[in-house]
Amino acid sequence: MDEKPSTRKSPEFCSLRYGLALIMHFSNFTMITQRVSLSIAIIAMVNSTQQPGLFNTSTERPLAFTFNHSNRSIKEFNTAEVSVYEWSPETQGIIFSSINYGIILTLIPSGYLAGIFGAKQMLGAGLLISSLLTLFTPLTADFGVILVIVIRTVQGMAQGMAWTGQFTIWAKWAPPLERSKLTSIAGSGAAFGSFIILCVGGLISQALGWPFIFYIFGSIGCVCCLLWFTVIYDDPLHHPCISIREKEHIVSSLVQQSGVLSSLPFIAAASCTILGGQLADFLLSRNLLRLITVRKLFSSLGLLLPSLCAVALPFVASSYTTTIILLILIPGTSNLCDSGFIINTLDVAPRYASFLMGISRGFGLIAGIISSTATGFLISQDSVSGWRNVFFLAAAVNMFGLVFYLTFGQAEIQHWAKERTLTRL
Template identity: 80%
Template sequence: MDEKPSTRKSPEFCSLRYGLAFIMHFSNFTMITQRVSLSIAIIAMVNSTQQPGLLNTSTERPLAFTFNHSNRSIREFKTAEVSVYEWSPETQGIIFSSINYGIILTLIPSGYLAGIFGAKQMLGAGLLISSLLTLFTPLTADFGVILVIVIRTVQGMAQGMAWTGQFTIWAKWAPPLERSKLTSIAGSGSIGCVCCLLWFTVIYDDPLHHPCISIREKEHIVSSLAQQSSSPRRSVPIKSMVRCLPLWAIFTGFFSHFWLCTIIITYLPTYISSVLRVNIRDSGVLSSLPFIAAASCTILGGQLADFLLSRNLLRLITVRKLFSSLGLLLPSLCAVALPFVASSYTTTIILLILIPGTSNLCDSGFIINTLDVAPRYASFLMGISRGFGLIAGIISSTATGFLISQDSVSGWRNVFFLAAAVNMFGLVFYLTFGQAEIQHWAKERTLTRL
C-alpha cells in the first residue's frame, strides 16, 4: 500500500485537488477583477484634461447635437457627464494604492491564524466581503475621495484574508511535484458570491477530512507529504527567519515583481488612453489582453516547471531560479523598450501584453519558494512575502502618479526605467541567495506518516 501512491498517481483532472485549484482560480480571478475595475472606470470618472473650461464645453456640446446625431452624441454626452471627479494623478495614485494598505494590515495575522485554525473560513469570508464592498464602490465616489479610499482599504483587508490562506491549503493538498502546476492554475486569473457558495460547500482544509475524496488520491497526497511537518505549531521561529538569507531572497523577489506588476495592473488603462489615445471602450478591451496572456503564461509555466522536476531534468533550485530569471528579466526588457516604440501602436500593444505574461513566470519561481524552504510556515511566510510586494505596490503607484503628473512623456519613461532597475536588483539578490532546501528551523517537531 505504501508503494502504490508513488508509482500510480491518481487521475489528475478528475481529482479533488484539481477541482480545488479551479475553484480557487475563479476566486482569484474575481478578486483581481475587483481590483482592476476601478482602473478602467476611472478614465471615464476623471477629467483627464484638468481644465474646467474644457469640461464645461464637452458637457454642453453634445446637448446641442443630441436630437440630430442620436447615437454618437448620446455616447459622447454620457462620457462627458460622468467625468465629474477632479482627481489629480497624485490622488489617483493614492486611490490605487489604498487597497494595498488594507492587504498589508491583514496579511501577516491572517496567515498565522489560517495556519492554526484552518484557511477555509478565512478565504471564503474574505472573498464575500470584498465582493460586497465592490458593489458599494460606485456609490461612495459621490461622497468624496476619502470614503473611496476607506472602502478600498477595507476591501484590501478582506482580500488579504483570502490571498494568504491559500498557501495553508496547498501545503496540505499539493504533492511536491505538482505544486507549480496547482498553484499556477489557482492563481492564473486570477462571480464572487457564487464562488463563496462553492467554497464553503465543497472545500475542506485538508484531504484527510474530505468526505468525497477517493482512497487512491488521498494516499497519493498523504504519502507525497509524508516527510514534511504535520504537527500543529504554537510558535514561529522569528529570529531564525530574520537571519535566513533564502527568505530575504524571496522577499526581495516579491518586492521587485510587485513593483512592475502593480503599475501594469493599475495604470495600464490610463497608459493606453493617454499615450495611445484610445477611447474608453477599446481601452477596456485592450487592457484585458495582457491579463489573458498572464493567465496563459502562468498555467504553461507551472506545467513546464513540474515537467522538468518530474523528469529529473533540472534540480528544484535550478527550476526556481530559471523561472524567476525569466519572470524578472523579460518584462524588464519590454518595459525599457516601451518609451522608444510609443509611436508604433502595434508594437506597444505587443510589449504591454508581454510584460504581465512573462512576469507571471515568477509564479513557478520564488512565488512558491516558501513551500520549498519552509512548508510548515508557508502561509505565514506568504503573508510576509506579499507584504513586501504590497509595500512595493504602494510606493510604485504613488511614484507613478507623481512622475506622470510632472511630464507625461518623460514621466512614463522614468516609470518604466525605474521598474526595470528594481527588477534587476531583485533578480541578482535572488540568484545569489535563493535556495530550495527545507531550512533547519522548519524541520523541528516533524512527524512522519506511516
C-alpha cells in the first residue's frame, strides 16, 4: 500500500534557513567588531606616554642581560614599536563620526542597488569591503588623518549596504511565523560582537599591539565572506542544497501570506472611494469649495499620490514593510479620482453621461492593452531596470493627464448637453 508523503516539517534548527541566520549572525558580529575596533585601538594610538622601543636601547649591554630579559623585551616590542599619533579630541570625534556618515549615505541607495545586483552580492560586497578596509586601517593611519577619515566613511557606506540588504533576503527566506526568530538570531550577532570586542580588544592591544585589533577582526571578516558567497543565495528556489521539504514549506507559507496581502489593495481602494466621496460632498454642501475646485482637487490627489508612491518604489526595495505599504497605497489613493474627473461627466453632460462613460471606459481598456504590452517589452530587456522604468512611465502618464485636466477641465453643463425645451406656436 502506497504511503502518503509526510507533511511533518523537518526540525527547525537543522534547516538551511537557520543556517543562514547563523551565518548572518556571524556577519553582524564581524561588522560591529570592525566598527568598534578603532574605539578600542585609539587609546593606544594617541597614547603619548609610550616609551622608546626595543631597538632604541643600547647595543653594548652584556649578552647575558639580554637573555635574562628576553620575555620582557618581547613584550616591550609588541607594545612599543607601534605608531603614536597626535590627534586632538576634535579630530578623534570626526574620525569616530565618519563611519556613521557613510552608513547614512547608503541607507536609501542600498535598496536600489539590491534590486540591481541582488541582496546576496550587495551584502557580501559590503562585508568584504569593510573587512579589507579594516585590515588596511593601520597602514592608512601612517599617511595622515584625512585618509583615515575617508577610509572610515567608505567603510560606513559598505556596512550600510550590508545592514539594509539583510531584510531583502529575509523577505524571501523567512516564513511569516518564523521571521521574529530568524531575524533575532541574525541581529544578536551585533550585541555579541560588541561584548567580545570590548572584552578582548584591550588585551589584544596590550599583548600584540593595537594594529592587531584591525588585523584579527579584518581577517575574521574575510573568512566570513567566504562562507557568505558559498552558502548564501538570494532565495530558496535557487539554492542547490536545500531540501525539497524545506523549500516547499517556505514557498507555501509565502504564497499564503501573498493571498492576504493581495486583498489589502482592494480594501484600501474601497475605503478611499467611500471616504473621498463623503469628503467631496461635504466640501460642496458647506460651500467650502467650488465644484470645479473639488473635481480638480480629488483628481490631483488621485493622480499625484500614486505617482509619488510608484517613483519611490525602486528606492525602498530593501524595506519589505515600506514596499508593501506603497503597493497598497498606489491603487488605494488612485481611487480618489472617482470624486474627480471620473464623475465629471455628470457635471458637464448629465444627459449623455452613460454614453461618455462608455467612451472613457473604452479608452481605459485600450490603455490597459498598451500598458501590458509596454510592460512586457520593458521587463524583457532587464527585469530590474524594466520594472523601474514601468513605474516611472506610469508616473509620467499620470502627470501628463493631471496637467491636461487642470488646464482644460470644466464643471459647467455644456451647451450641447442642455435639455431643449419645445415651444408651441
